[in-house]
Amino acid sequence: xxxxxxxxxxxxxxxxxxxxxxxxxxxxxxxxxxxxxxxxxxxxxxxxxxxxxxxxxxxxxxxxxxxxxxxxxxxxxxxxxxxxxxxxxxxxxxxxxxxxxxxxxxxxxxxxxxxxxxxxxxxxxxxxxxxxxxxxxxxxxxxxxxxxxxxxxxxxxxxxxxxxxxxxxxxxxxxxxxxxxxxxxxxxxxxxxxxxxxxxxxxxxxxxxxxxxxxxxxxxxxxxxxxxxxxxxxxxxxxxxxxxxxxxxxxxxxxxxxxxxxxxxxxxxxxxxxxxxxxxxxxxxxxxxxxxxxxxxxxxxxxxxxxxxxxxxxxxxxxxxxxxxxxxxxxxxxxxxxxxxxxxxxxxxxxxxxxxxxxxxxx
Amino acid sequence: xxxxxxxxxxxxxxxxxxxxxxxxxxxxxxxxxxxxxxxxxxxxxxxxxxxxxxxxxxxxxxxxxxxxxxxxxxxxxxxxxxxxxxxxxxxxxxxxxxxxxxxxxxxxxxxxxxxxxxxxxxxxxxxxxxxxxxxxxxxxxxxxxxxxxxxxxxxxxxxxxxxxxxxxxxxxxxxxxxxxxxxxxxxxxxxxxxxxxxxxxxxxxxxxxxxxxxxxxxxxxxxxxxxxxxxxxxxxxxxxxxxxxxxxxxxxxxxxxxxxxxxxxxxxxxxxxxxxxxxxxxxxxxxxxxxxxxxxxxxxxxxxxxxxxxxxxxxxxxxxxxxxxxxxxxxxxxxxxxxxxxxxxxxxxxxxxxxxxxxxxxxxxxxxxxxxxxxxxxxxxxxxxxxxxxxxxxxxxxxxxxxxxxxxxxxxxxxxxxxxxxxxxxxxxxxxxxxxxxxxxxxxxxxxxxxxxxxxxxxxxxxxxxxxxxxxxxxxxxxxxxxxxxxxxxxxxxxxxxxxxxxxxxxxxxxxxxxxxxx
Numbered sequence: 001x002x003x004x005x006x007x008x009x010x011x012x013x014x015x016x017x018x019x020x021x022x023x024x025x026x027x028x029x030x031x032x033x034x035x036x037x038x039x040x041x042x043x044x045x046x047x048x049x050x051x052x053x054x055x056x057x058x059x060x061x062x063x064x065x066x067x068x069x070x071x072x073x074x075x076x077x078x079x080x081x082x083x084x085x086x087x088x089x090x091x092x093x094x095x096x097x098x099x100x101x102x103x104x105x106x107x108x109x110x111x112x113x114x115x116x117x118x119x120x121x122x123x124x125x126x127x128x129x130x131x132x133x134x135x136x137x138x139x140x141x142x143x144x145x146x147x148x149x150x151x152x153x154x155x156x157x158x159x160x161x162x163x164x165x166x167x168x169x170x171x172x173x174x175x176x177x178x179x180x181x182x183x184x185x186x187x188x189x190x191x192x193x194x195x196x197x198x199x200x201x202x203x204x205x206x207x208x209x210x211x212x213x214x215x216x217x218x219x220x221x222x223x224x225x226x227x228x229x230x231x232x233x234x235x236x237x238x239x240x241x242x243x244x245x246x247x248x249x250x251x252x253x254x255x256x257x258x259x260x261x262x263x264x265x266x267x268x269x270x271x272x273x274x275x276x277x278x279x280x281x282x283x284x285x286x287x288x289x290x291x292x293x294x295x296x297x298x299x300x301x302x303x304x305x306x307x308x309x310x311x312x313x314x315x316x317x318x319x320x321x322x323x324x325x326x327x328x329x330x331x332x333x334x335x336x337x338x339x340x341x342x343x344x345x346x347x348x349x350x351x352x353x354x355x356x357x358x359x360x361x362x363x
Numbered sequence: 364x365x366x367x368x369x370x371x372x373x374x375x376x377x378x379x380x381x382x383x384x385x386x387x388x389x390x391x392x393x394x395x396x397x398x399x400x401x402x403x404x405x406x407x408x409x410x411x412x413x414x415x416x417x418x419x420x421x422x423x424x425x426x427x428x429x430x431x432x433x434x435x436x437x438x439x440x441x442x443x444x445x446x447x448x449x450x451x452x453x454x455x456x457x458x459x460x461x462x463x464x465x466x467x468x469x470x471x472x473x474x475x476x477x478x479x480x481x482x483x484x485x486x487x488x489x490x491x492x493x494x495x496x497x498x499x500x501x502x503x504x505x506x507x508x509x510x511x512x513x514x515x516x517x518x519x520x521x522x523x524x525x526x527x528x529x530x531x532x533x534x535x536x537x538x539x540x541x542x543x544x545x546x547x548x549x550x551x552x553x554x555x556x557x558x559x560x561x562x563x564x565x566x567x568x569x570x571x572x573x574x575x576x577x578x579x580x581x582x583x584x585x586x587x588x589x590x591x592x593x594x595x596x597x598x599x600x601x602x603x604x605x606x607x608x609x610x611x612x613x614x615x616x617x618x619x620x621x622x623x624x625x626x627x628x629x630x631x632x633x634x635x636x637x638x639x640x641x642x643x644x645x646x647x648x649x650x651x652x653x654x655x656x657x658x659x660x661x662x663x664x665x666x667x668x669x670x671x672x673x674x675x676x677x678x679x680x681x682x683x684x685x686x687x688x689x690x691x692x693x694x695x696x697x698x699x700x701x702x703x704x705x706x707x708x709x710x711x712x713x714x715x716x717x718x719x720x721x722x723x724x725x726x727x728x729x730x731x732x733x734x735x736x737x738x739x740x741x742x743x744x745x746x747x748x749x750x751x752x753x754x755x756x757x758x759x760x761x762x763x764x765x766x767x768x769x770x771x772x773x774x775x776x777x778x779x780x781x782x783x784x785x786x787x788x789x790x791x792x793x794x795x796x797x798x799x800x801x802x803x804x805x806x807x808x809x810x811x812x813x814x815x816x817x818x819x820x821x822x823x824x825x826x827x828x829x830x831x832x833x834x835x836x837x838x839x840x841x842x843x844x845x846x847x848x849x850x851x852x853x854x855x856x857x858x859x860x861x862x863x864x865x866x867x868x869x870x871x872x873x874x875x876x877x878x879x880x881x882x
Binding site for chain 1: 675677696697698700701702707709714715716717718719720721725728729730732733738741742743745
């Protein structure tokens with residue numbers, strides 16, 4: 001009889017993860033093909049359509065969708081590096097968007113400042129970072145002082161943020177001149193992010209700068225060292241004199257701030273007003289982005305582009321082949337599942353064990 | 364005397380076991396006779412546990428075979444799983460007990476047995492336990508709850524459990540590690556008893572004294588190979604140590620007379636709680652001077668860990684005062700203790716002392732990352748980190764492939780050397796010339812091989828000579844006697860007495876460790 005046995009790898013190969021990722025994508029595409037075939041489509045044609053749309057004909061849209069995903073991916077990366085399970089990027093994105101929209105809609109009436117993007121963009125960015133950070137700070141404080149499980153609190157805070165935002169755009173901040181359509185008034189032109197081509201806006205550049213900044217903080221500073229140490233071994237960190245409370249609060253401000261920026265870039269770069277469509281799951285997808293990128297800020301950029309491509313490709317399937325747009329999200333989910341499932345191969349190797357000799361009795 | 368012509372109970376022939384990149388066992392021959400206590404001796408990583416794991420069915424050998432005495436004949440057997448081993452009468456007594464504290468001895472005994480009837484006849488089971496206990500002189504009340512028992516008694520339950528299941532071959536994995544000297548002697552008698560009742564005992568240890576006292580024969584493993592199997596009566600401690608290490612080992616360690624300086628650390632009536640919120644330290648008062656090693660003796664779990672954490676600021680005190688060089692440090696955070704030159708070699712290397720997944724270099728800067736020259740402003744200086752880590756690795760002869768290797772991949776001895784290097788250096792760097800640092804070491808040689816133990820002990824004495832105040836918590840009395848100037852005995856969180864190491868008497872220390880003597 002042949003046995004299969006898992007044996008622990010002594011050294012984890014740096015590249016084994018890339019192999020696992022590629023394998024997972026291939027497997028997800030194969031399983032996706034079964035679903036597409038079941039839905040009555042030719043999987044090869046469908047995939048070709050998706051790829052063409054995502055990375056050729058609609059590449060601009062892919063960049064637009066990648067922008068918030070980079071921000072939320074970074075948000076989750078920062079927190080997860082410290083093993084702080086912030087799954088509240090969605091809510092933090094929403095309050096960041098609210099703060100940006102609020103600043104753009106109401107501040108010009110209160111304070112007199114030059115009507116220039118050079119003044120107003122930084123104000124809106126600051127507002128959204130502060131709002132996202134504050135939203136993340138409450139669960140952080142609860143965790144630091146009372147040991148409350150951050151997974152529950154950050155998750156629940158999403159719903160508070162989302163429903164409050166729905167109240168705002170359907171009621172309190174609803175545009176009286178909007179002919180009954182839910183949504184706020186449009187933000188002034190000097191609060192909009194400049195666009196390059198199509199809907200591609202400056203946000204993508206800010207997102208890349210943010211990724212570089214996060215990378216510098218994480219790998220080049222004392223603060224990043226403390227985050228890493230806490231993430232790897234909180235007991236050792238405390239033993240090294242690291243103040244855990246301070247770090248929990250700092251990491252959540254950074255993480256919440258990044259998610260807040262995602263909200264800002266959607267308001268100021270894409271929708272120009274508060275309306276339905278801000279809370280479409282970029283915060284949750286950010287968790288997938290961060291995980292697939294192995295919490296590497298530059299990996300976040302690449303994975304965000306890939307997942308954005310799947311979203312755009314899914315939309316294309318709906319339009320050209322009358323297939324559900326959710327195909328893109330189904331593929332996203334399957335890639336993550338396969339990556340998680342295959343992760344065991346980066347830590348263990350599978351060995352075929354054959355019994356050395358046949359059983360004989362007597363000696 | 365054991366019968367040298369007694370039949371073989373189990374034989375392992377030419378066992379080879381490979382792990383990726385490691386040859387854990389190489390053509391090992393090993394045989395145990397009926398009625399024999401056979402010690403398995405070797406340094407860490409010599410392949411003792413692997414060999415026994417093969418015998419217990421946890422691993423399968425790549426080459427070689429296992430022969431077992433069945434119906435008076437040796438026949439080859441396949442052991443694919445621990446339950447196969449169990450069916451063949453091979454039982455292991457693990458170092459860490461696997462007992463359920465809230466159940467009785469009898470309930471623990473039948474836990475996991477396949478043929479337990481639905482309608483439990485507890486009286487019959489209890490009677491059978493009493494019979495076994497009488498026969499092997501393992502006195503224990505079958506109706507007692509595990510939580511009521513002492514560590515020594517729990518170990519007896521573990522042994523009984525294996526006997527109850529009908530084992531003829533018993534493997535004891537470092538059984539004395541958790542026992543007082545008296546309890547260890549009792550265990551020796553029990554083992555002898557079992558052997559005379561026809562059991563074959565395999566006794567894993569790296570304590571030479573015990574092997575000399577308890578075993579009939581000893582097999583020495585080195586680098587995965589069997590270097591010798593000898594009769595204990597024809598051998599000596601020196602010979603065994605040489606076989607184990609591959610070179611002559613000195614047992615006596617030169618300890619120069621102490622040059623005592625000022626008091627560095629003073630604890631006044633300090634009390635503290637353990638992780639469960641129960642009292643762990645009870646009015647502990649202790650002073651350590653510059654150039655002095657104060658040893659803490661005690662059975663594990665009597666407040667040693669809490670003591671180390673309290674004097675390093677990691678655990679809050681409930682009452683009492685801690686001063687370092689006359690500065691009140693009570694209720695200060697760990698960071699302030701570190702700034703005062705308090706260095707700490709913790710007992711749990713990978714649990715507290717190192718971040719196992721981070722590279723060696725990151726681990727080396729744990730106590731100096733926030734100071735010049737390792738960092739400047741908010742930034743780390745990578746070149747400085749490399750130089751700093753490289754210097755420590757060189758100075759303390761830490762064997763590591765490179766500075767990027769994750770710390771957990773180092774051997775236990777090298778992990779310990781890395782921690783020592785970091786802590787000693789940090790203690791020095793954070794104090795001014797005339798301020799002696801304070802070094803807390805918890806089980807500094809636990810799990811290390813003879814060579815590494817020597818290095819660590821020498822380094823501690825070297826630090827003492829340089830005026831460092833040292834608190835040495837150890838479970839090995841010979842280590843405490845060899846290194847300490849004074850020995851304090853902890854029992855139930857209370858100091859039972861402080862004695863001069865030069866005049867200390869092992870019997871007395873043992874009684875204090877058991878809580879039966881208070882001076």
